Amino acid sequence: MSRFKKIGVAASAASALVFIGAPQASANWSSHIDSWTDGQESRRWSDNGTYSQVQFRDCYAQNAGSSAQKVSLIMWSHIALAPDKKLDTKTFTNCFNGNTSWSNGEWTDVPAGPNTLYFEADKVGNGGSCCLLFVSEVKVDTSKAD
Known part of the structure; x- marks a missing residue:
């Protein structure tokens, strides 16, 4: 086997291992x-x-001032080899009212079938990268039944 074929076979095997060993996206999760x-x-x-x-739960927008304690989130559906699909935008305000206060966003415009989703902080406080968002607890749930 030529040197270049050996390199190609080794590279293919390494990339296959990376793909197989990649962590699966979990449907429901918690974080901060x-x-x-x-x-x-x-x-x-x-x-x-x-x-x-x-x-x-328990949000704070550093440098936003008391009247601009909010965050807007955009939900995205990942599309392989194409631009991701932008879903709805939700603005969270209640979680800024104390450490037991929750904000809740429900997206019902998710395309039918299997999807890989993520959200983006579209506007923290007044937006324009003025502010830093801190959230004590983040929960994601994909079941409308509960």
């Missing part, structure tokens, strides 16, 4: 957010329905 600004994205998750929910 530290120091996000406009344009930052969540991790991806799988959704096989037409519904996805994002909840934030």
Whole structure:
């Protein structure tokens, strides 16, 4: 086998291992957010329905001032080898009212069938990268039944 064929076979085997070993996107998950600004994205998750929910608890928009404590989120559906599909935008305000206050966004415009979804901080506080978002608890749920 020539040197170039050996390199090609080794590279193919290595890329196959990376693909097989890649972590699967989980459908429901919990996390937190530290120091996000406009344009930052969540991790991806799988959704096989037409519904996805994002909840934030105990939010703070640093440098936003008391009258601009809010964040707008855009939900995206990842499309392989094409631009991602922009879904609806939701503005969260209630989670800024104390450490037990939740904001809830429900997206019912998710395309039918299997999807890989993520959300983006579209506008934190007044927007324009002025502010940093902190969220004590983030929950993602893909089941409308609960």
